[in-house]
Amino acid sequence: MSQVINRDIETGSPLLRDSESERAMLEDAAARVLARARAGGADAAEVSVSSSHGRNVTVRLGEIDVLEDARDRGVSVTVYINRASGSASTGDLGAESLERAVDQALAIARHTQPDPAGGLAPAELMASRIEDFDQWHPRELDMATLIERAKLIEQAGMDADARIENSEGASVSADAAIGVYANSHGFVGSGRSTRFDQSCVLVARDKSGMQRDWDWDDQGRFEALADPATTGRKAAERAVRRLGARSAPSGRTPVLFDNNVALGLVRHLVGAVSGGNLYRRSSFLLDAVGKRLFPEWVRIDEDPHLPGGARSSSFDSEGVATRQQPLIEAGVLQRYVLGSYSARKLGLQTTANAGGVRNLLFSPGTRSFDELVAEMGRGLVVTEVMGQGVNLVTGDYSRGASGFWVEEGRIAYPVEEITIAGNLRDMFAGLVEAGSDLETRRNIQVPSLLLDGMTVAGQQAEGDPE
C-alpha cells in the first residue's frame, strides 16, 4: 500500500473535539436571529440552526475513488407578522448574513397573506425537559482508518464468489451533527448525534448478463457497525442470487415483501395520514381515524424516546414535547400525523409530528422469512421496487419490481422486469402475516410482510413453464 495521507486532513474535527462550544455558538446565532426578528416587527419567530461534519471514503477495486471532507452549517428562520409568514435560509452563520436572512424573511412576510392557521405551536405544548437518548458517540476517525475498512469490505465481497467480477465500490462514512431549534415562546432545544455508515455495491456476471446489488449498515456507534467482511459478503450474495433473472407469470398472486420493501408500505401509510395531505384532500385516508385499515393483529407504535434511535428527540421541529403513542392498534388507525399548522387546518391538536414521524415500530410476528416463503407456497418475493407509481390521492399502487418466484414453498428462480399493482387500501387490509425479521437499522422498523394478492405483470403467460 503506497498510500500516504497528508497531515492537513488529520487535524480533526472542531465539532467533535468541542461540541459544547459549537452548540453554544449555534444557540447564540439562534438568539441573535430571534432578537433581530422581534426588533424588526415580527409578532413571533422560529429558527433552526445546524452544524455537521462528515468524512466519507469510497474505495473501488482496491483503489481510492473518493475522499470527502464535508462541513456544513445552516440556519433557517420563519417570522410571523399578523399571521402572515416569511422564511429565509443561509449557509453562512456570520452576523451580517444572519441579519440579512431575518430582514429577507420580514420583507416576505409583508407580502404574504394572513393565514388563520399560521404561527408557532401553542406555548403550553413546548417540551419542558430535554432528555439524552444516547445518540452521541464521537469517535475521531482518520481517513486512513476509513480507507482500510472500505478495502476490507470490498475485498471480502470480491473474494466471496467467482462471479463477482466488478465493483461500484465500498464506502465508509462518519458523521456528526448538532442542531438547535428556538422560538419566540422562549423555547430553546438542541440535540447532537453521530452516525457511522458502511456499504458496498458489487456487480456479478455470468452468461445471462450483469446484476448489481448491495449491502449496508448504519449505526450510532462505530463499534456497533457490522464486521466489514460481513457487509462485503452479503453484497456479493445479493448480487449473485439475481443472476439469470427472468420474467414472472402474469396474474393475481400472493406477494411477500422483504423487510426493506415492506418499510415502503408503512411510509405510504404515514404519508396518507399526514396533515399536509389530509388538509389538501390529497389522501385516500381522509376521515380514517377510528377505522380498521389492517387486520386485527397489526400494531404500529411511535417511540420518539427510543434509546440510540436515529430520530429520537424530546421535542419535534416546532418544540412540542414528543410522546410515545400508537399509530395503529388492533388494525385500527388511532390518530393522524400532525404538526401544529395542519392540526389547526383540521381543527385538531398537534401530535408532535412536525418534521415527520420519529421512530416507528411495526410489531413483528413469530415466524422467520423462510417460514413465510413456505407458507406462501406459490407466489412472488419482492426484494426491490422501482419508480414513483404510488398515488396517495387514490391509493393506487403500480411499480416495477424484482425478486424471486416461489414454487412449492421454496425460491425457484430470480425475477425482474415485472410490475406489481393494487390499491394500498386493499394491500393494507390484505396483510396475512408479519415475519420475525424486524429491520432495526432504520427509524421506521418493519418486518417482512406477506400480502394475500396483487396483480403481477410480466412477459410470461400464466402457467407458462418458462
Next chain:
Amino acid sequence: MLELATQSLLTPAGIDSGDLERALGRLVEGQIDLGDLYFQHRQNEGWSLEDGIVKSGSFSIDQGVGVRAISGTGTGFAYADAINMPALMQAAGNARAIARSGRSGTTAVTRAVHAPALYAADNPVEAADSASKVDLLRTIDAYTRSLDPRITQVSVSLSCQHESILVAASDGTLAGDVRPLIRLDVRVIAEQGDRRESGNAGGGGRYALAGLMAPESWQKFADEAVRQALVNLEAVDAPAGFMKVVLGPGWPGVLLHEAIGHGLEGDFHRKGISAFSGRMGERIATEHCTVVDDGTLAERRGSLSIDDEGTPGARNVLIENGRLTGLMQDKLNARAMGVAPTGNGRRESFAHLPLPRMTNTYMLPGEHAPEDIIASVDDGIYAVNFNGGQVDITSGKFVFVASEAYRIKNGKLGAPIKGATLIGNGPDVLTRVAMVGNDLELDSGVGVCGKEGQGVPVGVGQPTLRIDGLTVGGTQ
C-alpha cells in the same frame, strides 16, 4: 459571463487571479492530475399559494467553494460554505489528501473559456417585485378555480433562481456562467361523487420571468392541470401485461432519459457497469432512432453555456440511425477513457462532486403523422403524460410511470386508464421502436434528474413513438 461571475464571486472576497493560482498550486502539490476550484453563489426565491391565499414565501442564499483534486480516477474533495482565502486554502489542503507525495506544483489559469450566452440576462429574483409575484399567484388561482366546479383544491407555486458560478482549474481553465432558472407549477384536486383525482402541470426554463408571467403561458398550465384531473375522474383500471405502447410527444421523452440516457453516462462506462458497456458502434435501436443530448438550446431548463467544469455546452449525438455513437463525459471519466469531455460535467452545488449528467435529451422526428401511429395499433395503450422514472444501470431495467393514458383498440382511442408503471429493458426498448412521429416536442421545463443523491435540472423530448412491446403494470 466570466466578468460577471468574477465580480459577483471573487471581487467581494478580494480574491484575484494570483490567489486562484496560489490555491491551485496548493492543491496540485504532489501527483495530482487535475485540480479545480468551483465558486458558486445561488439565490432562491419561492412563493406558494394554497386555499386561495399566498401563505408562504421563502428566500435563500447559498454560496461557497468546492475544491477537488484528481489523481488517476481517485478524487479528493472538500468545500467551504464561505468564500474567502483562509477557507479556500483550508479546503485545498483537505482535498489534496488524495496526493501521493508532497512536491510543489505550479499552475496558471490562462485559458479563459468563452461560451455563447444561452439564457435571458435578467435576475428573476429581482425582475419583478414581490407584490406582482403574489398577485400573479392569486390571479392564477382564481382563473383555475373558474375552469370547473369540480376543482376543490388549487395550489400554485413560483420559484426563481439566480446563480453565478466560476471554475478555475489546473489545466488552465478559467470560466464563468450566470444562470437564471424559473418555474411555475399548478396542482389541482378534482372531486366528483366518491372519486378524487389530482392533476398538475407547470413549466419554466432559463428565460425571462416576464415570459412565464404572461397569461398565455400560465393559462396553458392551469388548463392542462384541470384537464388532467377531470380526465382521471373517468379513468378505468389499467390493463396488465406485455403490449404495444404509443407514447405521446414531449415529456414522455423521459423514456429516453431512463432507458438509454443514464446508461450512456461516461462514469458507468469507465467502470464497465452499464448495460451498454462495450457496445459503441453497435446497433441498439431501429434505424428510425436518432437521439441527442443538447446543452446548447436557447433558454431551456437543461441548457448550459458551460458545464460545471468549464467545458462549453455541446450537442452530442448519442444514437444515430440506430447505432450507438456517443457517450456523455465529464473531465475525470473522459481522461480515464482517453476521450474529450463533452460538456456534461454537472454538480448540484459546490458541496457536491461533478458527475457526467444529461442536459436536454431528445429524439429527432421521423415521418409519421401521430394519428396514423395510433391507428396502426390493434390492442395497446397510448400514454401521453408521465410522473417520472428510474433505471438500474447494470441490469438495464427501467420504469416510468404514466399519469395520463388511454386504451387503444382496433386503432381507436378508448377510455382513459388509471396511472400505471411501464417497465422495460434499456438495451431492447429502442429495438422495438416501429414508428417515429413527425411531431417532435420538448417538455415544458419541469425535469429534475437525481443521481448519487444530486438533483440537477434537465429537459427531455421526443416525437410520438410506437414501441412494440413494454410491460404495463395495471390491475386488469
